[in-house]
Amino acid sequence: MGRSSKYSKEQIVTSAAELIAEGGVQAATMTAIAKRSGAPIGSLYHRYPSREALLAELWLDLIEQFQAGLTSTLDGDSPLEAAVATALYAVRWTREKPVESRVMLLFHRRELMQSDDLPGELAERAAKLEPQLGEMLRGFCRRYWGEVNSANMERARLAILGIPAESARSYLERGKTPPALVDAWVERACRAVLADD
Amino acid sequence: MGRSSKYSKEQIVTSAAELIAEGGVQAATMTAIAKRSGAPIGSLYHRYPSREALLAELWLDLIEQFQAGLTSTLDGDSPLEAAVATALYAVRWTREKPVESRVMLLFHRRELMQSDDLPGELAERAAKLEPQLGEMLRGFCRRYWGEVNSANMERARLAILGIPAESARSYLERGKTPPALVDAWVERACRAVLADD
DNA sequence: AATGTACTAGAATTAATATTCTAATAAATA
């Protein structure tokens, strides 16, 4: 049924990610994405209704993949050890996927998805992200403290997500990747934030 | 000598900051800044050679002010206690100046100053920031560990700057301000990262 | 081989914004 495609969605989205990683969101113009991926502008619009939908899909792909890794890691036996492992997973992820993590950590959702009128499927995917993260943290609080309240939630968020994010960010900003030493600091900080009073 | 001005630089820059805090950098168009501040576009260009120069000045004002506070706090007697005080100063600053801290923490320098060809004075001010921060951290390393090396520098940067930044960021992103509880977590994390092995 | 259909192509159009330009205005000084 019809001609087979010469340029895949993946090529397009990857090109956009590289452009953002190198020069920020504003560098990922439709013309630039076309040039980098080899696909003509017409083909971009054949696949995506708009630039915003293209960038939103890129963003959602990344976050979903990352969050899936977090969630499964935090599911370990000992909640404390699972928390540490999750924090370290996040740091390692940025080491292994510097382009993707630059996009994720250095640019804000608003820059990629400014309006609320995304194509339905994308809007649904976007709406699931935060609840899923909340559910993950809630589970942790229940297992670790035996109680879920907003202070615990914030505390867990800082220890498990915030600290590794920041630890990586300062390197990613400078075009580097967090060195191995950082892992030890992240682990300590994570444990310190979660420790009993 | 000539007509006195009706709209100050400060009004203009403040309006730009509010717009950015509310809607991101892209919301701070010259038209929007003009509307919010009351000044007509012509007046904006009378004071600033370009939008970029206007935003750069805003950014530099904020960072310089913030960094001055950091530097003087980190100068205390006991290096460890001074480090903790500095980290807490940063968190409190975001609590007291939510608009300014949103601009500083949520948006990247590149978004505000994309080119390298800023008017000379601004370029000079921009060039001083990072060295000044480095000097500050270097002094801390010398006093606390007795030795300055890149691992120490990174570690100090995480403990003193990174951790409070992240702790505030997660609230600022949601349009909130870090609650008082956060201070205790920041202090612990700061001490943990700086603790002996 | 003929035909249908998704896809490629990229030029033309539109939309949004920064910037320029020319003409008023009003305060300070002589």
Next chain:
DNA sequence: TATTTATTAGAATATTAATTCTAGTACATT
């Protein structure tokens, strides 16, 4: 009060980038 000049005003222009449109292309199925 006359004059000077920084400043206000905002319409006109230029620029940049998204989006649309029309035509061609090649694969898959019949």
